[in-house]
Amino acid sequence: MGNERGLVTERELARTYDSQSYSDAYTAVEDYRRVTQYASEHPDERSTAISSALTLPRGRVRPWLEGSKPDPVRAIDTAREYGWLECTDDDPEFRGLNVLVANVFSGGSIDARFYQPSFSIDGEGNDRVFDALERAGVDYRVVDGRSGRTDEVRPADDASILGRVLAVLGAPTGPKADQHLTLPAYLEGAPDEIREAFADAYLENRAIGHEDKDTLHLQERRNRGYLADLADLLDDVADGGVALREQHIVITADASRRLDAVQ
Template sequence: MPTTPLPTPEALARTYNTPSYEDSFEAVEDYQRYLELAGENPDLGSHALASRLGLPRSRVRPWTNGSRPDVVRGIQTAEAAGWLSNTDPSPERERALVELVAWTLSSGSLSLSSRGGARVSFVIDAGRRDAFATVAAAAGLSYQFVHDDDTERATEARPLEDGSVFARVLHAMGVPAGGKSKDGPRALPSFVRDLDAAGREVFARAYVQNRAAEFHDKDTLTLQEERPVSYLKDLTVLLRRVTGESVTYGDNQITVSAAAARELLD
């Protein structure tokens, strides 16, 4: 990929709501300043450190006791997992996260709130379990299945360790929080248009294989999407670009021609 689709630490930081900061990345910068000053002056107490930093003592005191801002822990977790652009991620890790963005948009959900934190889940059809296991392993993501034995509810895969941070990473990549509706995103995440051919194909195949409805009597596929028309157009353009075949959109629906479907399903 010519440029990484993964988010920067700054972008991840801004998915957090940090008290006393309008921009949560400023909390990261303040904590970094604290570490530098404390490292150079190990005998200074919290009052002196706070005074030199120009910060409230109530903010600095927990840091002297080993606490870290949530946003700092989140960035460190994401860096350790190779989910951020500054970690020199492997192409396999990048493409796995690209594919999981497509999974979330096509068959998942993401929520983000100051009280409930960040969560992401993926609806997993029976025939897609192996595919999800492969992409989750490539992303370094552990998960569990829920509702697996409930015939009235869809089986979901939910991240386990570091799942909240992973949800924020996806949000920083452009996955919106909330349900799929006419009030939802008006376009695909901006990084998608900058992907190389392999990255675009990974995204398109995952999206279609999760979302498309097949017919018994023809090879055409349809994707039912209650999204803004501009979103449908953006997705249609991507599928045409990947397959070189006919893909059209109309009211709440994208139609993938048989020729295009063969490119995306084979």
Template sequence: MSDSPLLVAPPDLARTYSGRAYSDPWDAVEDYQRVLEYSGRRPNAGGQAIASALSLPRGRVRPWLDGSIPRPVQGIQTAESHGWLPLSEDNEHFETINRLVAWVCSLGTIKPNLFTPYFRYRSDADRDRLEALLETLGLEPQPFRTDSGPRSAEISISEDGAVFGRLLVCLEAPTDDETIDIAPQYLNDVSKAAQSDFARVYVQNRAEHWEWNDRYVIEHANRSDRYRRSLATFFATLGADADVHEDAISIDRWFVEQLNTGSVNAV
């Protein structure tokens, strides 16, 4: 049996949905399962009988018997069909998912209402790297904006993107309307190798070389001071000499080289 902590379970994903009649969307999943199980045991039972036996409103049970599936259930089924749930470090897809959380945190966002993730990139090489990650998960990259100047181009996901975005949110990837104050906390529960993977993507995406002091700066004016301090602490636990600045953090060149990030832009 695996000793790796469970990072995302079906109830976590369910709770990213609106519960409508339920204060806890996971209760809808459990009620749906109860209805199907009861109907399977008693195939001749009608909607009213099942509703009475399970103490559920008949108007809720009838659509489920007719084939309607609650949205939280659909999301869980989609995630499980891709092999994303349950998610621990031992999951074969964790390495890729971890890197994509780092991508959203460093150079991306998730739309809060639709949960669609958008990943920015700054070069053709970065685009190829991003598309390879998405395709590893069986996801089809979809160009969102052509680079028309100083802003980066973006890639979204053409199918099942919203479910994947919800999975990323479960791992504390930020949404557009969210001010995050701390780096994703699941990183405390994974190996140093996984933490280094996260750091490597972050540095590849956002670090630029300060030639005057031979350090690398990660500019983050779009994040709070507390988040920048949390990010600096995270890099420090991996061995970086990390400093916090007004709108950025900086890390030493030796640490970047140890991450084997390749070339980054000099300023």
């Protein structure tokens, strides 16, 4: 059964922002809406009267009346336009976002300060990244790798908002090797197609094959709890044959062939 609750909420998205004026950035959204609603109902009142009526600083109210918006409000409006806000796992936009989340874990990153995402592209799996971005409605550009690094694909517009949406969905921000990672909560109980697409994207980036057999393995510097959960996910998708051994995940030849069949 799919997740009928919106997977990216206004409140969660707003709270990816830091605010000098608010301890909770979503309060800025609520105040902005109070101000604009009050102004629409009292079109003859100016900023001084409105700030007094709503007990808000005039210096905050006046720019909003002149067309300015708090960053969290802009992010919410933009995410809604893309179809990311309150998306469910039945929505095509979320199908794209799911693959992008998997790629952040396995072959990409989100800048911890500006939330700018980038995705490594190297080999046959490139089409999956491009298709995921297109499903999510994102225009993109390819950045040539330098100094032996792989090429990257990055959003052409609204990159920070996409990165924040992916972070709300559970994608890590900043260097992954330094974090205690957990798999996205939405994968628990998600439809098979969502779990399979996540596993497929992950394996495309991280699975290591062998010339003389179909066995695969993944070896990553990650906390053991995360590796155990990842092994369980892959084992479920493959219908058995995946196990965690020390710091690497082993996928038997039969499991590998079954995983290949669901791609």
